Amino acid sequence: xxxGINLAKRGIPAVALVTEAFWSQGDFVAQSLGMPDxxxxxxxxxxxxxxxxxxxxxxxxxxxEVIRALEAKDG
Amino acid sequence: MxxxxxxxxxxxxxxxxxxxxxxxxLPVIVPTRPRVARMILxxxxxxxxxxxxxxxxxxxxxxxxxxxxxxxxxxxxDYMPVVVAAVRAIIDPTFDLTEMQATTHCTAPLMIVxxxxxxxxxxxxxxxxxxGPGHRANASIGRALRLTxxxxxxxxxxxxxxxxxxxxxxFTYCLAEDEExxxxxxxxxxxxxxxQDSVVTVVGAEAPHSVIYAGDxxxxxxxxxxxxxxxxxxxNAPSNNAILTGGFAxxxxxxxxxxxxxxxxxxxxxxxxxxxxxxxxxxxxxxxLMSAFAxxxxxxxxxxxxxxxxxxxxxxxxxLYSMVMPSxxxxxxxxxxxxxxxxxxxxxxxxxxxx
Numbered sequence: 001x002x003x004g005i006n007l008a009k010r011g012i013p014a015v016a017l018v019t020e021a022f023w024s025q026g027d028f029v030a031q032s033l034g035m036p037d038x039x040x041x042x043x044x045x046x047x048x049x050x051x052x053x054x055x056x057x058x059x060x061x062x063x064x065e066v067i068r069a070l071e072a073k074d075g
Numbered sequence: 076m077x078x079x080x081x082x083x084x085x086x087x088x089x090x091x092x093x094x095x096x097x098x099x100x101l102p103v104i105v106p107t108r109p110r111v112a113r114m115i116l117x118x119x120x121x122x123x124x125x126x127x128x129x130x131x132x133x134x135x136x137x138x139x140x141x142x143x144x145x146x147x148x149x150x151x152x153d154y155m156p157v158v159v160a161a162v163r164a165i166i167d168p169t170f171d172l173t174e175m176q177a178t179t180h181c182t183a184p185l186m187i188v189x190x191x192x193x194x195x196x197x198x199x200x201x202x203x204x205x206x207g208p209g210h211r212a213n214a215s216i217g218r219a220l221r222l223t224x225x226x227x228x229x230x231x232x233x234x235x236x237x238x239x240x241x242x243x244x245x246f247t248y249c250l251a252e253d254e255e256x257x258x259x260x261x262x263x264x265x266x267x268x269x270x271q272d273s274v275v276t277v278v279g280a281e282a283p284h285s286v287i288y289a290g291d292x293x294x295x296x297x298x299x300x301x302x303x304x305x306x307x308x309x310x311n312a313p314s315n316n317a318i319l320t321g322g323f324a325x326x327x328x329x330x331x332x333x334x335x336x337x338x339x340x341x342x343x344x345x346x347x348x349x350x351x352x353x354x355x356x357x358x359x360x361x362x363x364l365m366s367a368f369a370x371x372x373x374x375x376x377x378x379x380x381x382x383x384x385x386x387x388x389x390x391x392x393x394x395l396y397s398m399v400m401p402s403x404x405x406x407x408x409x410x411x412x413x414x415x416x417x418x419x420x421x422x423x424x425x426x427x428x429x430x
Contacts, residue, residue, distance in 0.1 A: 021393045045393060046331055051292030 001029045005038050014038075015069040017062070019045035039069040077140055079108070092147075097226050099218065099246055103147040114142035117152030118159060119420075126159070127166040130173025131236075132229025136162050140227055141219075148219035154212055156419045157196040158219045160275040161186050161249075164415040165220065171406030175279055176230045179239045180315060182403040182410070184224075185280035185325060186217055186249040187388060189263035192273030192417045193251040201251035203392030206244075206283060217247030242282040250390050256330055257389035258337035265343055266414050273417035278323050278386060279410045280400035284308050287395050290335045298339040301332055302346070306353030308399045309385070310378035315404040317356055318365050320376055322404030323384045323412045326350070329391045347382035354378035386412055 004016030018026040018040050030036050041062050047055065082088035088105040092098050104110070115122045115138055122139040129136050138159065145158050165172050165184050175182055193199045200210035208214065230236035238245070254261045263274035286308045291297040309324050310317040316324050326346075328336070336346050354377065356364075361373040379385060391398065402410045 048395075049290035049292060049331075054292060 001026045001038075001040065002033070004040065005030065005033045005035050008035060008038050013070045015066055016040040017043055017066075019043045019047055021045040039072070041065050041069065077111075077143055096231055097222075098147070099221055099225065101246070103222075104149050106143040106146040110146045111139065111142050114145050114150070114152050114155055115139060118142065118155040120159070120418075126163055129162075129166050129223065129228040131176040132227075133173075134227040134229055136166060136223060136227045141223055144222035144226060145215075145219040147222050149211070149215040150219050151212075151215075154196050154216050154219070156273075156417045157186075157188060157192055157199070157216050157275055158223075160273075160415045160417040161216070161220045161277060162223055164275055164277040164413040165224070167413045167415070169408045169411045170277065170279075170413045171408050171410070172224075172228065174406035175403065175410075176224070176228065176236050178403060178405060179237050180403045180405070181238050181240060181242045181245075181281055182279040183242060183245040183248050184220060184277045185244065185400060186220065187262060187276040187278070187325075187386070188249070188251040188273070188417075189254065189261045189276070190268075190273030190417070191271065192419050193254075195419060196273070196417065197251070199249065199251040201253035201390045205250040205390050206248070206398075213249045213251075214247050217244075217249030220249070221246060244280065244282055248280070250327075252388040253330070253390050258333055259343045259387075259389065262343075262386065262388045263414065268414070268416065273419055274414050275417060276386070276412055276414040278325055278400075278412035279402050280325055281314075281402060283327070283398035283400055284311075286397045286399055288332060288335075288397070289395055290331060295339075298335050298341070301335055302349045302353060305397065305399060306350050309350060309401060310354035310356075311401070312356060312360065312364055314401040316354070316378045316401045317376070318368055319404040319409075320378050321380050321384075322402045322410030323386060324379070324402050325386045325400040326388070327391060327398040327400070328387065328389050329395075329397050330389065330393045331395075332397045333389045343387050344382065346387055347385045350385050351377070351379050351382040 001016045004014045007014035026040055030038050082091050085105050089102055118138055120138045124138045126136040141162050188199050197212035199212045224230045252262050264270050268274050286304050288301045288304050356376045358373045361376050404410050
């Protein structure tokens with residue numbers, strides 16, 4: 001989340017990937033760093049350790065969203 | 076009746092309690108007569124009901140002086156049945172409380188709560204940060220138990236509580252099992268209680284030690300690494316469990332780690348057996364590291380007498396870390412866990428609880 005905000009602050013298009021379990025923490029960090037609307041995409045939790053096949057499924061599901069977020073002019 | 080003190084106001088009453096060594100060093104709620112009376116009333120038991128004697132000072136634990144501790148700790152009256160059960164558990168002779176207070180080891184009673192009292196006497200947290208700050212019931216119930224140990228058991232640092240350094244769990248050390256999200260039966264059910272019972276299990280415990288493990292769903296044998304890591308932390312070579320052996324210890328699995336072991340087809344008993352088999356020191360290690368304890372011809376030293384000495388529960392948030400709490404392993408009963416049913420039927424709901 002913080003990485004996404006730091007990149008966004010430098011004007012580099014960024015989208016943070018945040019798992020469900022850390023979603024409210026993501027909101028908190030975004031608020032506290034003054035970028036409450038910084039783009040972020042929710043992933044299922046957990047991702048780590050769930051196996052390559054599962055990660056592929058997650059990646060395929062979110063890839064269009066990531067691209068959309070990066071292309072958005074106001075995001 | 077408990078001794079009555081007087082002070083001109085609340086602030087000075089708190090200072091007087093600090094001066095008399097009646098606190099844990101943090102401010103307390105002044106146990107005024109009406110506040111204690113409400114706490115007693117909530118317990119549904121008589122004030123002078125004797126629960127037993129509490130070492131090392133052998134003070135008599137009554138409902139009244141347990142209620143005093145509960146008020147001081149900041150408990151709501153709803154919590155009283157759990158506090159009373161915890162007191163009954165630590166004064167059970169098999170808990171070796173007197174010896175525990177006399178040891179220089181850091182051990183403290185860890186309270187594990189199971190059953191409906193987790194909600195009715197709480198909520199007692201079992202999820203993210205359950206052993207950390209911010210959960211009123213966990214914080215104040217564990218603190219109430221410690222205040223009974225100070226004011227009924229007369230444990231004072233350096234005089235009658237001889238822990239060389241202690242650990243922060245000596246302020247409060249209370250959590251519930253996350254029964255709803257655990258793939259295993261609740262701990263109290265595996266200990267022989269009914270599911271609808273509420274039970275407090277106390278076990279002497281060091282501070283929690285973190286165990287990091289990231290599963291690998293592509294490797295069906297990777298759960299064995301988790302077992303190896305848990306065992307390494309549970310009976311790490313300098314621990315009393317490895318050196319003195321024969322005491323209980325506690326494993327708090329996070330949801331992911333529970334799931335990894337459950338998917339590998341292991342029950343709680345299987346996990347305990349797997350850990351038991353992994354918790355030992357080889358003779359040469361024993362000879363090299365602990366000749367003072369080992370004698371001339373050391374054998375392979377199993378850390379536990381049986382798998383039953385390893386308490387396993389699920390609590391905490393989702394992620395990489397589980398926790399283990401090694402123990403002291405001494406005293407007549409070598410650090411036994413004690414489970415006591417919470418007598419919630421006696422609980423008397425009070426209107427207008429704020430006083």
